[in-house]
Amino acid sequence: RKEVEQDPGPFNVPEGATVAFNCTYSNSASQSFFWYRQDCRKEPKLLMSVYSSGNEDGRFTAQLNRASQYISLLIRDSKLSDSATYLCVVPQAYGGATNKLIFGTGTLLAVQP
């Protein structure tokens, strides 16, 4: 099993739709999780952090299910500007002094007008 797995998509949705992505992780000891957004040919940027059961920020909601070892990202009222690749990221202790980020391969979202 890969350390972090995501459905690559693409998810093609109309403007205004609600869309959800799931991400599964293998390390049951992981405590915190991130969703990063990456636009085409750009760098990843932090979208949301998830430290407990979930987090909400405007139209975006991230939820964590520790028992099943998956996190999800829900986007409500999709905008054209939401079109991007969404990376699921799980930190793991690495070398004792920092945390290694394990990146999923990303889920591509294309919002259609």
Next chain:
Amino acid sequence: NAGVTQTPKFRVLKTGQSMTLLCAQDMNHEYMYWYRQDPGMGLRLIHYSVGEGTTAKGEVPDGYNVSRLKKQNFLLGLESAAPSQTSVYFCASSYRTGDGTDTQYFGPGTRLTVL
């Protein structure tokens, strides 16, 4: 405040040539990282640094060397480029929390092609 910058943005090398990628950050971050991103692979950690004068190997360090002579700069070197090193290289930096909560800030990337 420029954040994390990388030079060059693009580069084409021939097999066997060498080059150095420069990463600079102006956020006074302790930690810095070099990643490569390949299609279908996700970002993979090459080397990282937890402070000035220190470096450590990441997941895929072979064929690369790094140096952190100044806190704000992290250099990635390719001594003898190979086609397998064709990739997009991202530098990142973060605050020193070390508890899994530190956010990494990424540079705009360097697109390297090795012929």
